[in-house]
């Protein structure tokens with residue numbers, strides 16, 4: 001747990017290549033669905049609906065948020081089957097709660113994210129909390145490779161909490177997921193200590209460490 005293999009890095013690079021196909025002038029996201037035997041099932045990038053008349057569409061915010069099909073959804077739709085429970089998902093950026101619920105509904109339980117990205121930067125606390133809740137509820141392994149200077153990557157929840165604390169976004173607000181996080185994945189035991197402003201690992205078995 002926590003280790004990012006060369007194969008994982010290769011598929012994250014595929015996701016980045018896929019993202020380059022996006023015509024969104026500001027945010028390019030790519031997703032690749034891969035079987036546990038490492039065969040690519042499908043790929044996707046953020047786009048408008050295929051063959052939509054360009055004159056009716058706009059990349060301007062906030063309208064584009066309503067118009068764009070996210071990379072993960074395009075990858076799900078492009079897959080030649082609906083049951084993807086034998087698959088892993090590689091994405092350039094962390095999923096929004098809407099994409100995540102559909103990803104989980106397909107059966108996928110293993111997700112690798114290159115960086116938190118715009119979903120974290122612009123996502124509401126409710127959206128981030130919903131993502132944490134669904135990951136915990138479905139016991140999903142979701143690792144973020146951002147700031148990964150070794151072959152380890154912390155879980156999504158630890159990265160999100162660390163950033164929220166660092167940016168002061170939790171001040172005067174409650175973030176319900178931290179209580180969910182306390183019991184998250186017994187074999188990992190990340191400590192979310194809001195008073196101490198840091199996240200650390202509780203047990204020594206895990207080689208990864210999230211820096212303050």
Ligand SMILES: [Zn+2]
Pocket residue numbers: 070071072095096097098099100
């Ligand atoms: Zn999404």
